[in-house]
Amino acid sequence: MAKIILSVNAGSSSVKISVYTAERGQAPVQLAETSISGLTAPPCTLSYSRGDQVLDKDRMVEQKVETQADAFGVLLQTLIDDGELGEISSRDDIGIVCHRIVHGGDYTKPQLISDETYHHLEEINDLAPLHNATSLRIVQRCIRELPAAHNVACFDSQFHASIPEHIRTYPIDPEIAHSNRLRKYGFHGMSYAFITREAARFLGKKPDEVNLIALHLGSGASACAIKAGQSWDTSMGLTPLAGLPGATRSGNVDPSLVFHYASDVGKLSPASTKELHISRAEEILNKEAGWKALTGTTNFGIIAASDDPKMKLAFDLFVDRVSSFVGSYYVSLHGKVDALVFAGGIGEKSDRLRRAVVDNVACLGFKLDEAANAEKLDGKTTVKDIGAHAAEGGEGSPKHGVLVCLTDEQFEMARTCAEDPELW
Numbered sequence: 104m105a106k107i108i109l110s111v112n113a114g115s116s117s118v119k120i121s122v123y124t125a126e127r128g129q130a131p132v133q134l135a136e137t138s139i140s141g142l143t144a145p146p147c148t149l150s151y152s153r154g155d156q157v158l159d160k161d162r163m164v165e166q167k168v169e170t171q172a173d174a175f176g177v178l179l180q181t182l183i184d185d186g187e188l189g190e191i192s193s194r195d196d197i198g199i200v201c202h203r204i205v206h207g208g209d210y211t212k213p214q215l216i217s218d219e220t221y222h223h224l225e226e227i228n229d230l231a232p233l234h235n236a237t238s239l240r241i242v243q244r245c246i247r248e249l250p251a252a253h254n255v256a257c258f259d260s261q262f263h264a265s266i267p268e269h270i271r272t273y274p275i276d277p278e279i280a281h282s283n284r285l286r287k288y289g290f291h292g293m294s295y296a297f298i299t300r301e302a303a304r305f306l307g308k309k310p311d312e313v314n315l316i317a318l319h320l321g322s323g324a325s326a327c328a329i330k331a332g333q334s335w336d337t338s339m340g341l342t343p344l345a346g347l348p349g350a351t352r353s354g355n356v357d358p359s360l361v362f363h364y365a366s367d368v369g370k371l372s373p374a375s376t377k378e379l380h381i382s383r384a385e386e387i388l389n390k391e392a393g394w395k396a397l398t399g400t401t402n403f404g405i406i407a408a409s410d411d412p413k414m415k416l417a418f419d420l421f422v423d424r425v426s427s428f429v430g431s432y433y434v435s436l437h438g439k440v441d442a443l444v445f446a447g448g449i450g451e452k453s454d455r456l457r458r459a460v461v462d463n464v465a466c467l468g469f470k471l472d473e474a475a476n477a478e479k480l481d482g483k484t485t486v487k488d489i490g491a492h493a494a495e496g497g498e499g500s501p502k503h504g505v506l507v508c509l510t511d512e513q514f515e516m517a518r519t520c521a522e523d524p525e526l527w
Contacts, residue, residue, distance in 0.1 A: 105125065106124070106126075107123070107196055108520055108521070109201070110513035110517045112203045115237075116144065118138065118171050118241070120138070120178050121513035122137075123517040123521075124190060127527040130518060131514065131518055135185070135188055136513075137178045137181055139174040142174060147163075150162070153185065153187060158185075171241055176244065198253065202245075203512060204238050206234060206342070207224075207256070207260045207261055208224075210256075213257045214256045215255055216242060216246075216256050221242065230288075230342060233390075253526050262289070262295050266289060266334055266335065267335070271286045271287040272287075273286060273287070287337075287341065287345075288340065290323075291337075295334065298510055301508055302444055303332065305486040306504070311331050311332040312332065313442075315329040318450050318460075320445065320456070321447035321449055323350075326429065328436055338354075344385075348420065350403070355424075361388060394406060418459075422463060425456075441503065443505050445460075445506070446507070451507055451508075458473075469505055470491040472491045488505075490506070
């Protein structure tokens with residue numbers, strides 16, 4: 104018996120719902136997708152597509168939308184009101200709602216949301232106050248408005264449960280670290296799980312046979328060393344702030360920097376609430392840094408296309424940081440790397456960034472096919488080969504592949520639910 108699955112992906116300024124039909128143990132089939140953007144920079148806009156048909160693109164939202172939960176309500180009603188989407192004629196038609204939860208603490212696999220699970224996630228909110236609380240508000244709304252559906256939490260951190268102890272441990276007092284849950288967790292796990300499986304399929308290998316250096320590059324950016332199909336190391340840490348810079352995140356900085364930046368960093372931010380205990384330090388490094396601080400824009404496409412010195416600095420800085428992680432992970436994997444994989448909005452779209460990174464790490468045996476790199480992805484091919492292929496053994500022959508992957512976190516969540524016998 105088929106079930107309707109909603110995959111809900113709540114970001115800091117947007118909410119996206121992908122609708123799938125799935126049977127137990129079978130790959131989900133997407134029926135529709137809808138999203139609202141602009142929550143932090145109104146007016147909000149709505150996009151909606153059913154199958155290959157685009158019904159709305161950046162249409163102004165007339166309803167009052169102030170939170171992610173508000174946006175979810177509008178999107179849910181959009182699906183129910185679509186008479187052509189026969190699979191959803193009422194709320195009772197929805198069987199499973201899977202939620203992308205950024206921080207899962209010690210959870211190593213998706214969890215059916217019960218009172219106990221929900222309260223545990225509330226307890227770890229302070230590990231990711233800028234991310235988890237918004238998702239939990241949507242969970243609350245689903246429990247209230249979709250009583251017939253199973254709610255499932257899929258964690259961005261779960262893919263990284265395989266990171267070895269010597270890599271995930273911080274050199275601090277072990278008792279304090281244990282009691283306060285202070286260690287590297289890693290994020291973008293839904294994306295990396297998808298990338299691992301699809302890259303392995305493309306390379307003609309089983310997932311547990313591939314070694315990859317994967318780059319999820321978007322407004323939030325990270326890198327991951329994947330060894331035998333499992334996470335070996337990743338750039339994000341206790342929270343998504345660590346590692347690479349992003350649109351508004353600083354990435355790695357000297358831990359003392361923030362104390363020299365402002366005098367009130369230890370105080371709670373004015374944006375703090377009973378659910379969000381945000382310090383000024385977290386606010387500065389998460390929301391007032393990154394390439395927006397350097398350039399005034401969060402649009403990396405503008406940065407990559409500009410010769411303005413400020414833009415060039417941000418571009419060169421990002422390339423340097425990405426390249427450094429590629430080099431580090433190459434050593435950590437002992438040079439046994441099947442491919443370097445670019446994913447995420449920037450990784451998928453910016454041929455200039457891909458070229459700059461691959462040029463930087465060419466000494467490791469990576470090389471681009473310039474024509475393939477310049478071609479835009481058609482949106483239908485999940486994995487594209489952009490690596491050079493010189494004659495075997497020839498001078499300058501590349502040792503490793505270079506791929507682009509159109510990652511799909513919503514599909515990965517739905518696939519996980521379709522394969523979970525507890526939900527059927």
